[in-house]
Amino acid sequence: MVHGCSGLTGRVRKRAMFRSQQILAGTGLILAAAIACRRADGPRAPATEAGEAFAVRRSYGGPVTFTVELSKPAITTADSLKLRLTLEINPGYEAEFPDLAFPDDLPGAILTGYEERESKAGDRRVLVREYELEPEYEGALTLPRMEVYSHRTGEVKEEVVASEPVEVTVKSHHETAGDLAFRPMRGLVTVDAIVAERRRVWPWLAGAAGTVLALAVLTVWLARRPRRLPPPPPAHETALARLRQLAGRGLIAAGEAEAFFVEVTGIVRDYVEQAFGVRAPEQTTEEFLAGLVSAPAILRHRHVLEPFLTAADEVKFARMRPDAGAMQRAFDTAENFVRQTSQGAGVKP
Secondary structure, three states, X not given: OHHHHHHHHHHHHXXXXXXXXXXHHHHHHHHHHHHHHHHHOOOOOOOOOOOXXXXXXXXXXXXXXXXXXXXXXXXXXXXXXXXEEEEEEOOOEEEOOOOOOOOOOOOOEEEEEEEEEEEEEOOEEEEEEEEEEEEOOOEEEEEOOOEEEEEEOXXXXXXXXXXXXXXXXXXXXXXXXXXXXXXXXXXXXXHHHHHHHHHOHHHHHHHHHHHHHHHHHHHHHHHHOOOXXXXXXXXXXXXXXXXXXXXXXXXXXXXXXXXXXXHHHHHHHHHHHHHHOOOHHHOOHHHHHHHHHHOHHHHOOHHHHHHHHHHHHHHHHOOOOOOHHHHHHHHHHHHHHHHHHXXXXXXXX
């Protein structure tokens, strides 16, 4: 009987041990899953409690106010430091944060958290950047002088607001047994957050580049497309303008008969060709007069044209030297002929 009881007790103990092992195994799986989820979390932003007070606060500027805040004036190598930069921008102004490069601008500090946000305070825009930093060694962390450039909207002239350097004392921290306990993993993972913020700009840049490209294509198309040329001025206006230019050259007063008659007959012949379609410039005087049959609008002016052209031929080919009065009469004949025939039905608009 005692033997049977001892056997039963042994089986109970084995079952209890088996259950304990199952519970331990389940607990281990839960812890492993929790750790994996923790590691899978994205970049951690600095934990800033609502209404959290910063020990160091310095403000600069006017229409654009630049504020630098630090959570502590002194820390240990085991502490973290929170840095907050704030821009308060009046309506009608634009400004940008100064760029901070880690660790170049703040040697001895590791960036472990980053957050950027925007809000409104009345009619002012409020831009905030928060950084969480951890010191690498004891000594001092010096926040460098930073410059904020601002300008009125639509203007090029810039104004500069500069901050003063700020120094934070870093003291050595002696580890205790409690400090050696496991703590959440921290490091440079939040650099990805900064990269992600900057990547948001690329869609806007791509859209702007596409717009510029479209405008360039449109400009080239407009420049190369066929353009409708304005209609030429009426033939009689062109002829009268050329006669005015001829009168302004002073050939009559200078007695240059040959040059004058070459010009004045050329003007008349070009006018007849443009207005009535008679190829006058390429014809002799006899051919031109014979061809007037096809232009009834000027046929009735033959009695004026014939002596005019004949006198011109005598000057050009027979070397005759007419006086200034004869040259003026020839000019008046050409001008009257153009004016009288411009009202004919055969004139081209």
